[in-house]
Amino acid sequence: MERTEALLIDHLREGDETALAPLVEKYKRMVHRLAMQITKNHEDANDVMQETFIKVHQSIHTFRQEAAFETWIYRITVNEALNFVKRRERRREIPLATTEEAEFHPDVRHKFDIANDPQIQAEKAELRHWVTKAVNSLSLKHRIVVILHELEGLTHAEIASILNCSEGTVRSRLHYAWKQLRNLLKPYVDATKDL
Template sequence: MVSIEEKLIKRIKKGDRDAFPELVELYKDKIYHVAYRMLGNAQEAEDIAQETFIRVYANLENYDPNYKFSTWIYRIATNLCIDLLRKRKQSVYSLDKTMEGAEGVDWHDRLADPDLGPEDKLLEGEFHGQVQKAIDSLSPKYRSIMILRYLEDLSLNEISEALKLPITTIKTRIHRGREALKKKLNF
């Protein structure tokens, strides 16, 4: 059975100008969320998402239809994030640096939940903040795998294809990433 992505790619290659925006629409939120979770900065996540789609369009001829399109686009996005994280480390001072403690905050998670009381909401918000901070403090090689596995719910095979790493390496990094998070969260 031919996937939606494959149909759109065929249309794009035939010159259909309406097909690429449809492809972007399918993946824009997913790519943004992966980038945001890796970078903890909304503006940088938007920039990475845009750059991802630019690279997809420019390299569509190189896409191998024997692999899932989602794997290919996630690999592009995570590689761009890792590159940006490396650049961040090189420049300690940044004019774009957000306020301390505000990075990685998902404000949608902080909206009032009618089922929770004020104290429960406060505790839950603090916990989400602690988890996001712990994930942000992981090295990029662990952070990308933890995000793809647990937040994006990709299988080990999909992560392996996306990051071009053997499954045994993925399993090891998941284990080590979990252990690092347990230490950081005092579990």
């Protein structure tokens, strides 16, 4: 019989180890995606995933039902990923998450219509490359709010709760990030049809 999430959480709290697997199954992709987006490193993302679920397993008794379990996992993942990035920066083994603006030159020589161009697949691939690169070139704190808000669909309040900051700070970071992204993707933004 399938157990609901609340029931799984209760069972895990009571020491039922089998309750962890369905929770891992449900959230592993989300955790992996977020970990990868923050650490930008497969190895670190894997460690972040592992630490996240170990923490879920060990700290489930500290989880209070009034908060959404998903938000709680988001918070753990973000914190773990940030810790990894900080540790990595301290070790300086891998270059810091650099702003790649200097090498960011999407060379769009002519305007194009995304919908009707015959070389649509190639252009889409190119667009995916530059858009992904633009998001990854944001600083960590700006990248996180963009990912959580636009890609994970969290509200400002939820992001503020995860990052332990005010909603105003989230709005401000998001605004700055959009300005950055707009500048980085200006050729593509200008090239797309008006809405």
